[in-house]
Amino acid sequence: MNTITQRYNDVMARIGNAAAKSGRSATDITLVAVSKTFAADDIEPVLELGHRVFGENRVQESMSKWPALKQAYAGTGLHLIGPLQTNKTREAVELFDVIETLDREKLARTLAKEIQSAGKSLELFIQVNTGNEPQKAGIQANEADEFLNLCTGTYDLTVTGMMCIPPFDEDPTPHFTLLADIAKRNGLAKLSMGMSGDFETAIELGATHVRVGSAIFGNRG
Ligand SMILES: *Cc1c(COP(=O)(O)O)cnc(C)c1O
Numbered sequence: 389m390n391t392i393t394q395r396y397n398d399v400m401a402r403i404g405n406a407a408a409k410s411g412r413s414a415t416d417i418t419l420v421a422v423s424k425t426f427a428a429d430d431i432e433p434v435l436e437l438g439h440r441v442f443g444e445n446r447v448q449e450s451m452s453k454w455p456a457l458k459q460a461y462a463g464t465g466l467h468l469i470g471p472l473q474t475n476k477t478r479e480a481v482e483l484f485d486v487i488e489t490l491d492r493e494k495l496a497r498t499l500a501k502e503i504q505s506a507g508k509s510l511e512l513f514i515q516v517n518t519g520n521e522p523q524k525a526g527i528q529a530n531e532a533d534e535f536l537n538l539c540t541g542t543y544d545l546t547v548t549g550m551m552c553i554p555p556f557d558e559d560p561t562p563h564f565t566l567l568a569d570i571a572k573r574n575g576l577a578k579l580s581m582g583m584s585g586d587f588e589t590a591i592e593l594g595a596t597h598v599r600v601g602s603a604i605f606g607n608r609g
Pocket of ligand 1: 602
């Protein structure tokens, strides 16, 4: 077994333990393996194990490696977890299966148009800026309900979940709790929260999707 395979198995075991600890089933939690900056050679061992859900943060980089990998490994679902510029929306709709970073009306409008012209069904998560960080993407927490209604009502988008990236240097617990509250009161089932450093905490607070990169693939250069 190579190192990536070992790390992947270790992360899966930790997900199972965290789920069990909070009385949940490991099958209720989707590992989004974040392969940004890693080449196909590093990603293929994980695909070979049967894993089929991956996350990338850049459209351009994803276009260079994922069309071939998706072709070779049927059933692969790709999540966009980085900010989406409206001028990349068409490519993103073509390649991705879930876009986790819907956070503004202009993007909602553009996505609605591109999804319709592609004739493809695409799942969307709304990104919430739970820490109100000015430099970070995401809708403000107090605007999330209204924005969700706009996305589903005015633009007829399929929004199934919420996503957050807590401030780097803070305890993530209040951020995960806030996101879970917003999703719950809006009847959204999916919660994308938790990364390599905190995915167990996120699972205990209700995450259905954890986005784990370096704990699987190693440190990014
Ligand atoms: C890179 C990234 C991750 C994965 O981070 P790790 O700490 O390597 O697990 C998760 N979510 C987002 C939005 C990212 O950009």
